[in-house]
Amino acid sequence: MKKKWYYILLVPGLVIILFFLIMPLINTIFPTFMVKGSLSLEQYSRFFKDKYFMQIFHRTFKIALISSFICMILGVPVSYFISRSSKKLRGLLMACTVFPMLTNSVVRAFAWMNILGKNGLINKILMEFNIIDKPYKLLYTESAIVIGSVYLFLPLMIVSMVGVMENIDNDLLEAAESLGANRLKAFFKVVFPLSIPGLIVGTILVFTGTLTAYTTPQLLGGNSNMVLSTLIYQKTMSLGDWNEAAVVSTVMILTTLLVIGIINKLASRLNERGV
Amino acid sequence: MKGVCNMRKNKFLLIFSILVYIFLFAPLIIIGITAFGGESYIAFPPKSFSVKWFANIFSSETFMNTLKTSMEISLIATIAALILGVPAAYALSRFNFKGKTILKNFFFSPVIVPGIVVGFSLFQFMIIKLKLPIYTSLLIGHTIIIIPYIIRVIGSSLEGFDYAIEEAAMSLGAGKVETFFKVVFPNITSGVIAAFMLAFINSFNNVPVSIFLTGPGISTLPISMMSYVEYNYDPTVSALSVLLMIMTIIVMFIVEKTLGLSYFLK
Numbered sequence: 001m002k003k004k005w006y007y008i009l010l011v012p013g014l015v016i017i018l019f020f021l022i023m024p025l026i027n028t029i030f031p032t033f034m035v036k037g038s039l040s041l042e043q044y045s046r047f048f049k050d051k052y053f054m055q056i057f058h059r060t061f062k063i064a065l066i067s068s069f070i071c072m073i074l075g076v077p078v079s080y081f082i083s084r085s086s087k088k089l090r091g092l093l094m095a096c097t098v099f100p101m102l103t104n105s106v107v108r109a110f111a112w113m114n115i116l117g118k119n120g121l122i123n124k125i126l127m128e129f130n131i132i133d134k135p136y137k138l139l140y141t142e143s144a145i146v147i148g149s150v151y152l153f154l155p156l157m158i159v160s161m162v163g164v165m166e167n168i169d170n171d172l173l174e175a176a177e178s179l180g181a182n183r184l185k186a187f188f189k190v191v192f193p194l195s196i197p198g199l200i201v202g203t204i205l206v207f208t209g210t211l212t213a214y215t216t217p218q219l220l221g222g223n224s225n226m227v228l229s230t231l232i233y234q235k236t237m238s239l240g241d242w243n244e245a246a247v248v249s250t251v252m253i254l255t256t257l258l259v260i261g262i263i264n265k266l267a268s269r270l271n272e273r274g275v
Numbered sequence: 276m277k278g279v280c281n282m283r284k285n286k287f288l289l290i291f292s293i294l295v296y297i298f299l300f301a302p303l304i305i306i307g308i309t310a311f312g313g314e315s316y317i318a319f320p321p322k323s324f325s326v327k328w329f330a331n332i333f334s335s336e337t338f339m340n341t342l343k344t345s346m347e348i349s350l351i352a353t354i355a356a357l358i359l360g361v362p363a364a365y366a367l368s369r370f371n372f373k374g375k376t377i378l379k380n381f382f383f384s385p386v387i388v389p390g391i392v393v394g395f396s397l398f399q400f401m402i403i404k405l406k407l408p409i410y411t412s413l414l415i416g417h418t419i420i421i422i423p424y425i426i427r428v429i430g431s432s433l434e435g436f437d438y439a440i441e442e443a444a445m446s447l448g449a450g451k452v453e454t455f456f457k458v459v460f461p462n463i464t465s466g467v468i469a470a471f472m473l474a475f476i477n478s479f480n481n482v483p484v485s486i487f488l489t490g491p492g493i494s495t496l497p498i499s500m501m502s503y504v505e506y507n508y509d510p511t512v513s514a515l516s517v518l519l520m521i522m523t524i525i526v527m528f529i530v531e532k533t534l535g536l537s538y539f540l541k
Contacts, residue, residue: 005369007363020419021385024400043519074295081292086322094536100299102523104480106497107516110304110504121319163540212389229391
């Protein structure tokens with residue numbers, strides 16, 4: 001029997017994470033469940049009764065939902081295209097997908113400020129062709145956040161899906177087609193069901209990513225379109241209200257966990273039905 | 276093979292994919308073009324050519340200072356995360372023990388918790404409670420958030436490693452540490468390089484943790500870019516974006532040469 005000396009290798013990392021992640025989180029979350037020294041959910045009932053908070057909560061949720069949906073619609077066909085293309089092309093397309101992922105999120109949000117802004121590309125084109133006579137407000141809207149979020153997270157969706165679709169055997173498709181299924185039918189009956197695990201991972205990443213992203217809503221949404229993350233920052237730094245920031249943080253974590261749970265549950269139910 | 280041929284004929288998928296990649300790249304290309312504009316505001320297409328915005332970066336004290344801070348923080352944090360992460364990834368790959376999955380998830384927790392929440396609670400804990408200096412807090416914060424990348428990349432490059440070689444070395448009298456450095460490490464150097472690059476760029480690009488851990492005179496480049504674009508509308512940030520995109524390309528090139536970009540598909 002070997003001695004468990006290898007624990008020593010794990011300890012430094014564990015201690016650092018425990019001390020500088022878990023402890024700070026407990027330090028943040030725990031007081032939100034306390035009112036005057038006793039356990040209470042009062043701070044949360046206050047949060048969920050507050051109209052302003054609820055508006056922000058709904059907006060954040062809505063943006064995450066729409067963005068995930070668009071990422072699915074755009075991501076599935078592209079992933080299918082990539083997974084069935086030649087090795088060389090696949091490598092190139094993967095590089096093109098990873099590049100935006102590794103590019104700074106400030107750069108990526110800034111790119112859309114240039115396009116959607118009052119003097120941005122879209123307004124300029126529309127004015128040039130006399131379609132509109134004064135700039136249309138595109139930036140600092142919820143739609144701008146949705147566009148920015150899709151832009152931010154679509155590569156993640158593609159990467160998650162290609163990883164799964166790539167492993168689907170071409171023979172399966174051929175079999176389906178030789179049995180008379182047309183390409184579209186073969187896709188929906190063979191490829192799509194097999195790629196659901198990738199779709200789930202991708203959706204979870206996009207949804208939770210959008211729900212918690214800071215840079216994009218800050219730069220593209222502005223102050224009139226606050227979301228949970230910008231609210232946490234504003235509460236902390238501008239208003240010094242750490243307690244409420246902590247409540248919002250906890251709500252954010254719980255929402256994220258809940259959504260992951262729901263998506264996984266939905267997925268397993270889909271599997272049971274044999275879709 | 277037939278599937279591949281069919282694919283070529285499928286015009287819808289081809290056009291759809293081209294449009295999606297235009298969506299992904301056009302905004303970045305526009306930035307690249309506006310960076311070379313001669314106008315004092317962001318113009319597309321620019322009417323004159325100039326490299327003055329690049330010169331502007333180097334004469335801006337804020338950008339040069341925050342660039343230096345970002346470089347230092349990312350470099351030190353990455354090295355610290357490697358020192359903490361490589362042994363852990365090795366142990367998680369090499370040994371089977373009870374609670375291994377839980378432990379693995381524990382090491383991934385810094386990316387599971389929303390970044391903005393990590394930033395906020397580190398601010399409360401390190402700056403307010405422990406009264407740590409901002410620079411130290413930034414360093415610790417960045418180390419924490421990139422440990423998962425190290426664990427993941429090193430773990431994946433250890434996947435194919437045959438530990439029988441290690442046992443052979445030990446049975447020939449090599450010590451554990453010696454074996455690790457002479458037998459295991461040489462086999463994962465490409466993984467270590469890739470892990471270094473990915474951890475570095477993720478630290479460098481970070482916003483939600485950095486934004487809480489900045490203070491008088493100390494800030495990172497992305498944060499200073501963010502506050503700049505909120506109040507200015509000139510191509511300085513476009514020029515900076517071009518430099519950052521070049522950095523991304525270098526990172527990608529090194530990752531492709533070491534780990535392979537197919538790593539992202541795992």
